[in-house]
Amino acid sequence: MSKREKLADVVIEKLQEHISLGKWKKGAKIPAEPELMTQFKVGRSTIREAIKTLARNGVLHVQQGSGTYVKEISVDAESLEQRLRRAAQKELNQVRTLLEREIIRLAVVHRKQQQLKEMQQALDKRKEAVSAGDYQMAIDADILFHTKLAVASQNSVLADLFISFSKVLRNAFQQRDAGSVVQFGRTQALHEQLLQAVADKNESAALACLDTLLQHNLRVTK
Numbered sequence: 087m088s089k090r091e092k093l094a095d096v097v098i099e100k101l102q103e104h105i106s107l108g109k110w111k112k113g114a115k116i117p118a119e120p121e122l123m124t125q126f127k128v129g130r131s132t133i134r135e136a137i138k139t140l141a142r143n144g145v146l147h148v149q150q151g152s153g154t155y156v157k158e159i160s161v162d163a164e165s166l167e168q169r170l171r172r173a174a175q176k177e178l179n180q181v182r183t184l185l186e187r188e189i190i191r192l193a194v195v196h197r198k199q200q201q202l203k204e205m206q207q208a209l210d211k212r213k214e215a216v217s218a219g220d221y222q223m224a225i226d227a228d229i230l231f232h233t234k235l236a237v238a239s240q241n242s243v244l245a246d247l248f249i250s251f252s253k254v255l256r257n258a259f260q261q262r263d264a265g266s267v268v269q270f271g272r273t274q275a276l277h278e279q280l281l282q283a284v285a286d287k288n289e290s291a292a293l294a295c296l297d298t299l300l301q302h303n304l305r306v307t308k
Contacts, residue, residue, distance in 0.1 A: 093128050097136035100126060102177075105145065105156055115153045116146070178254065183300055185248060186232070190280075190296055192239035194289045201238040202285050205231055209277055216271040224270040225259045231277065235284070273302055 104110050117125070122133045137154055140146040147157045208231035215223035229252045236248035259266075276299050283292035 093132045094135040094139065097122075097126050097128060097132060098139055101136060101140060102145070110156050112156050114156050116156065118153065179300070179303075182251065182255075185244070185251060186296055186300075187293060189236050189239045189241075189244055189248065190284065190292045191289060192241055192244070193235055193284050194287050194292055196240035197238040197284055201234060202281070205234045205238070205281050205284075208234055209274070209281060212270060212277065213274055216267060216274060219267055221267040224267050225256060228259075228270060228277075229256055231281075238284070269302075273299055276302075 101116070104116075110116055116122070119130055119133050123130060126133070137146060137148065141148050141154075145157060147155045149155060208227050212224060212227035212231060215221075215227055233245075233249060233252060236245045239245065276295055280292055280295035280299070283289075283295055
């Protein structure tokens with residue numbers, strides 16, 4: 087991830103915060119680029135990248151010749167995936183932590199041998215993708231592993247929540263540079279340890295692996 091992309095993520099989070107806290111109401115016009123540049127102490131390209139991302143995610147609406155407006159969103163009509171797509175990265179990280187910790191607690195108790203086998207197969211594909219430098223394959227295998235883990239919790243609601251979350255996670259992965267495949271390699275051993283802990287029904291070891299993985303992901307996205 088380039089320095090500009092990282093700065094854009096910071097600006098996105100701040101813009102989201104202004105909207106969530108009601109500083110900018112739905113339908114309101116947000117400040118012009120020069121004012122935002124001064125406020126966030128970043129360049130024009132960073133502001134444009136942040137606005138472009140939020141517009142793509144349905145949070146802002148850019149009206150040529152007029153300005154950028156906070157999009158009117160009907161919460162009742164909004165799907166979970168749409169809500170996740172317009173969330174700030176910090177909020178997504180917090181939700182992911184809560185979701186995956188509960189998934190692991192339940193998977194440790196309820197996992198089946200066939201599910202352990204399927205998770206191992208996903209990790210084998212993940213390792214193969216890293217060796218081949220195939221970023222898309224690594225994304226697919228990584229998400230498949232975590233989805234299988236969610237299913238192993240034997241809680242269908244948790245599994246469905248993770249599947250919705252994984253679509254946003256996939257989008258975040260795909261926005262990174264393809265060279266990020268090396269990041270998957272750096273956490274392969276941790277994933278193997280996580281699977282072993284689940285197989286051993288060792289909740290504390292499994293949660294410790296998860297915490298380390300999440301900390302690694304936070305460092306990558308900063």
